[in-house]
Amino acid sequence: MNWPKELKVRVNYPLKNKTTFRIGGPAQFFSEPKDIPELKLLLELSRKKKLPVYILGAGSNLLISDKGVRGLVIQLGALRFKDIARENGFIRAGSAVLLGRLIRFAQGESLQGLEFLAGIPGTLGGALAMNAGCWGHNIGDLVKEAQVLGKDGRLRTLSAKQIRFAYRKSSLADYIILSARLKAKKGSQAGIKKNINKYLTARRLTQDLTWPNAGCIFKNPRNKSAGSLIDLCGLKGRNIGGAFISQRHANFILNKKKASSGDVLRLMRLIKKQVSNKFNLILHPEIKIWP
Ligand SMILES: Cc1cc2nc3c(=O)[nH]c(=O)nc-3n(C[C@H](O)[C@H](O)[C@H](O)COP(=O)(O)OP(=O)(O)OC[C@H]3O[C@@H](n4cnc5c(N)ncnc54)[C@H](O)[C@@H]3O)c2cc1C
Structure with a gap:
């Protein structure tokens, strides 16, 4: 071709x-x-x-x-998609901007409200497509507007009202996200830094960053924690091939020993089956599986 x-x-x-x-x-x-x-x-x-x-x-x-x-x-790794700037009270950032850089930029501009994203290792585009969030906050709440490219090749600017955000889901995923304008409030750099450190410490205490992983594998069922349900099935430490359920966070699968995609999928099936048998609940993947 x-x-x-x-x-x-x-x-x-x-x-x-x-x-x-x-x-x-x-x-x-x-x-x-x-x-x-x-x-x-x-x-x-x-x-x-x-x-x-x-x-x-x-x-x-x-x-x-x-x-x-x-x-x-x-x-979208090119510089064109990594622009970041302050625009009146907002932050405009390209979709390839890493969340860590976005937060540091906001801190430098004394703009607060993005700190909950600290430690999420994705880009702004990925975060908007997934409506990433933590500690009771979601990135969708910050969006003023997004510039997107439709599959039909049309450029559009969508206002917050034209975008649907739900738990780890967003209508922006139907487009190629190019950039977004995010809301932020005036704050003090010291206060913002304190918040970032608070979130990073909480993350270090709860998440397992020792081996390659993709964060939480399953979405939390309503009012429940997928990690706790998996833990209650006694599955911490369980493995298939090179894929291991984390001892620290049962909703994390670790690639410890050259895991294959099949190892991870089989382990996911085992988790789903045990949680369904024990709690009569169906877990749905949070991660995206290609193809
Ligand atoms: C250690 C660890 C901790 C994590 N903690 C959290 C957490 O606390 N909260 C949370 O929500 N997530 C968390 N995640 C998951 C992940 O970091 C987030 O979902 C992140 O926002 C994904 O961004 P990404 O750029 O890596 O997207 P990718 O993984 O590359 O892609 C994810 C999806 O977004 C789509 N996408 C990516 N860019 C665009 C674009 N420009 N336009 C349209 N679609 C696009 C992809 O096609 C794919 O469907 C964690 C992951 C890890 C490894």
């Missing part, structure tokens, strides 16, 4: 190290467009070639099959 040279489309491109799980085979095609016209062209050609398109952020919420992904994987 031929692509215009300027698009720099790579063939059979390894994705494993593009994910925090360190699992997965290659993308049939992979590209990092340098700007919006290139991105549009990639979409148009994929449509013509009938290729599925996947958007990759920092790969921190993904399980990719060892067989890889048929189609085109696009990562």
Whole structure:
């Protein structure tokens, strides 16, 4: 399959190290467009070639099959998508901005309200697509508007009212998110720093960061913690192949010994079955599984 040279489309491109799980085979095609016209062209050609398109952020919420992904994987890694600026009382940031950088920027500008995102290892685009959150806050609450590209190649600016956010779900996931304008309040740098440290400490105490992982594997059922339910099934430490349920946080699966995607999927099935048998509850994955 031929692509215009300027698009720099790579063939059979390894994705494993593009994910925090360190699992997965290659993308049939992979590209990092340098700007919006290139991105549009990639979409148009994929449509013509009938290729599925996947958007990759920092790969921190993904399980990719060892067989890889048929189609085109696009990562918005270019500088054009990493802009960040203060605009009146708001922060405008590109979708490839890492949340850590976003928080540091807000702190430098004495803008508060984003600190709860500290320690989430994703990009702004991934966070908006997932409505990422923690400690009772979700990023969707901060959105004033988002600039997106439709699968039809149309650029749109969506106001908060035009976007639906729910628990780890957002209608923005139907688009390619390019940038967003986020609300923030005036605060003191010292107060913001204190909040960030508070959240990072709480995270260190509860999460397991010793081995590659993708954060929480399952969504919490209403008013319940998926981690506690898995723990109550006595599954902490259980493994299939190289995939282990964390001893510290039962909703984390760790890639300890070169786990395959199949190891993780089998372990997920085992968890679902045991939780369903014991509590009559169905767990739904929070992570995205490609393809
Ligand atoms: C140690 C650890 C801790 C975590 N803690 C939390 C937490 O506290 N709260 C939480 O909510 N999550 C948490 N996560 C999960 C993850 O970090 C978040 O969901 C994050 O927002 C995903 O961002 P990403 O850039 O890595 O997205 P990816 O994993 O690359 O992609 C996730 C989804 O978003 C889509 N996507 C990515 N970028 C775009 C874009 N520009 N446009 C459209 N769609 C896009 C992808 O197609 C995919 O469907 C954690 C993960 C880890 C590894």
